[in-house]
Amino acid sequence: MTQEPMSPEPDSTGPADEDGRNTRHRDRMVRKKAVIDDKIAKAQRDCGVIVVTTGNGKGKSSSGFGMVVRAMGHGMKTGVVQFIKGAIPTGEEKFLRRFPEACEFHVMGEGYTWDTQDRERDIAKAQAAWAQARRMLRDPAFGLVLFDELNIALKLGYLDVDAVIADLNARPEMQHVVITGRGAPQALIDAAHTVTDMTPVKHAFSEGIRAQPGVEM
Amino acid sequence: MTQEPMSPEPDSTGPADEDGRNTRHRDRMVRKKAVIDDKIAKAQRDCGVIVVTTGNGKGKSSSGFGMVVRAMGHGMKTGVVQFIKGAIPTGEEKFLRRFPEACEFHVMGEGYTWDTQDRERDIAKAQAAWAQARRMLRDPAFGLVLFDELNIALKLGYLDVDAVIADLNARPEMQHVVITGRGAPQALIDAAHTVTDMTPVKHAFSEGIRAQPGVEM
Numbered sequence: 001m002t003q004e005p006m007s008p009e010p011d012s013t014g015p016a017d018e019d020g021r022n023t024r025h026r027d028r029m030v031r032k033k034a035v036i037d038d039k040i041a042k043a044q045r046d047c048g049v050i051v052v053t054t055g056n057g058k059g060k061s062s063s064g065f066g067m068v069v070r071a072m073g074h075g076m077k078t079g080v081v082q083f084i085k086g087a088i089p090t091g092e093e094k095f096l097r098r099f100p101e102a103c104e105f106h107v108m109g110e111g112y113t114w115d116t117q118d119r120e121r122d123i124a125k126a127q128a129a130w131a132q133a134r135r136m137l138r139d140p141a142f143g144l145v146l147f148d149e150l151n152i153a154l155k156l157g158y159l160d161v162d163a164v165i166a167d168l169n170a171r172p173e174m175q176h177v178v179i180t181g182r183g184a185p186q187a188l189i190d191a192a193h194t195v196t197d198m199t200p201v202k203h204a205f206s207e208g209i210r211a212q213p214g215v216e217m
Numbered sequence: 218m219t220q221e222p223m224s225p226e227p228d229s230t231g232p233a234d235e236d237g238r239n240t241r242h243r244d245r246m247v248r249k250k251a252v253i254d255d256k257i258a259k260a261q262r263d264c265g266v267i268v269v270t271t272g273n274g275k276g277k278s279s280s281g282f283g284m285v286v287r288a289m290g291h292g293m294k295t296g297v298v299q300f301i302k303g304a305i306p307t308g309e310e311k312f313l314r315r316f317p318e319a320c321e322f323h324v325m326g327e328g329y330t331w332d333t334q335d336r337e338r339d340i341a342k343a344q345a346a347w348a349q350a351r352r353m354l355r356d357p358a359f360g361l362v363l364f365d366e367l368n369i370a371l372k373l374g375y376l377d378v379d380a381v382i383a384d385l386n387a388r389p390e391m392q393h394v395v396i397t398g399r400g401a402p403q404a405l406i407d408a409a410h411t412v413t414d415m416t417p418v419k420h421a422f423s424e425g426i427r428a429q430p431g432v433e434m
Contacts, residue, residue: 032311043427051432052420057413063276069286070279071425073308080228091290102259119242144431169426173281176432186282187344193364193421194432196274204268210260210357214361215268215393 012014034172048175049193051170053152057198063093064146064178071176072102076143079104079136081129083181083215084149090217104142106132126158140172151181154188165191265392266410267385271368271401274417277434281363281395282309288393289319293360294355298346300398301366307434321359323349343375350384358391368398371405374382382408 051067053060068078080096085107096103106131130153136145153159165187168177179188189195204212211217268284270277285295293430297313300326325346347370355360370376382404385394396405407410423427428434 002416007419016353022335022336032356034410039422040427041234045425045427046429047387049421049426049429050434051275055416057415058411059270059276059280059413059415062287065283066279066281067432069282070434073310074430076431091287091387093290095286095290100319119239135397160251176429178432189418190417193424193426194275195418196276197416197418198274198276199272199414201406201412201414204266205256205260207408207410208260208262209251209264209269212263212294212393213291215266215284215395217287 027083030145046139046174048171048173050175050191051176051178052184052188052192052195053178053180053196054182054189054197055197056182057200058214059153059198060180060182061092061148062146063196063198064180065096067144067176067178068096068103068146071144072099074143077090077102077104077141079145080106080148081133081136081146081150082107083129083153085124088217091111091214108144109182113167122156123158126153126156129153130159130164137167137171139176140175142172142175144176144178146178146180147183150179151184153181154185155181155183161185161187164188246362249407249432254289263391265388265390265394268395269368269392269397269399269401269405270415271399271412272414272416273399274415274427275417275420277399278309278365279399280415281365281397282313283418284361284393284395285313285320285363288361289316290433291360293357294319294321294361296359297323297365298350298353298363298367299324300343300370302345308431321353340375343370343373345375346370346411347381347384354388354392354394355393356385357388359392361393361395363395363397366398367396368401368405370398371402372398372400378402378404381405399416 053063065080068080070082071078080103081103091106093107096105106129108125133145133147133150136142150159150164156166168191171177179192184195208211256305260334270280282297285297297320299322310322313322323333323346325342350362350364350367353359364412367376367381371378371381388394396409401412
């Protein structure tokens with residue numbers, strides 16, 4: 001298996017004598033394997049982890065759905081609560097709704113205020129969505145749950161971050177939680193085990209290409 | 218639908234008079250919606266995109282598998298070539314192999330040289346994997362293809378980046394390609410439409426927690 005933080009970072013080599021190159025390569029890989037094996041030996045604890053994907057780049061939600069699929073592949077029951085709903089059903093929703101036993105899928109209300117422009121209504125919808133999330137966090141049958149775009153609800157102040165973290169910390173010991181969305185609050189980053197900032201390098205949208213089914217939705 | 222680069226970045230607001238707050242919120246959201254609508258109006262082109270996820274943080278491969286699932290949800294045929302194989306079958310492999318009509322799944326040889334320490338053999342395996350990838354790139358039946366950890370093979374010099382890019386650019390017009398792995402070469406970043414650097418903020422591994430099924434594999 002590939003363990004992200006200790007994967008070797010092999011250098012590419014320029015043209016060189018092939019025999020010497022192969023020997024050096026083998027020596028380097030032997031040393032790298034020793035370093036990796038040592039790190040693996042030191043990380044042996046199992047527990048449910050909190051994973052947060054944030055930042056402005058593409059990949060936050062899709063990474064969350066990738067983990068849902070991984071968990072389903074291991075026979076785990078999964079849950080999804082989406083805290084933003086668009087006008088068009090997404091590919092992930094259409095696909096995962098085919099497996100109601102393995103993935104319980106909820107989508108919150110009718111989207112946020114950049115469409116509806118009504119703050120009170122948005123708060124009520126976010127809180128109803130969190131009630132679904134909290135029910136999953138109290139049920140050890142769920143091996144992995146995804147709260148997609150929860151960070152947006154926290155950032156907008158629709159949900160109280162301390163109450164959310166208290167619910168997260170009270171979850172079953174082996175349950176994994178994945179939380180996505182821009183602008184993750186610092187308290188949530190502190191509470192999480194694994195946090196990635198998805199940093200945009202470039203985006204097709206800037207070249208006038210609109211969101212593509214299968215890629216962005 | 219959520220279009221990543223132009224999603225609004227709403228500010229959280231402090232305690233304030235509720236009526237005034239709601240009015241200001243509504244005004245701000247009206248303005249944001251206008252900005253977003255304008256940007257959407259300017260991005261109307263459809264084409265197959267090349268997405269690259271790189272960097273040292275968690276989320277590169279899982280994001281790729283999330284896009285595979287999205288595409289399957291839209292009824293697209295997908296293909297996966299994994300350029301690194303671990304000792305243990307991953308959750309994504311176990312899950313996606315259930316749908317051979319919708320997802321053609323290939324895993325390269327027996328892993329790279331930090332396990333096998335044999336460069337010549339690795340090159341042969343990477344090239345055989347690329348032959349599978351190239352076949353998909355020539356077949357318009359595939360709507361989205363994922364070349365997982367291809368960046369590693371490029372970085373190690375097992376495949377020629379210019380030849381790979383030539384094959385990518387010759388693909389069917391509407392086919393999407395997702396390429397993952399640390400150390401994406403600059404030429405590939407230049408050739409791609411959307412590139413995200415997955416920047417690690419923290420990782421469970423550093424706390425002595427090993428890779429968890431459903432999350433890392």
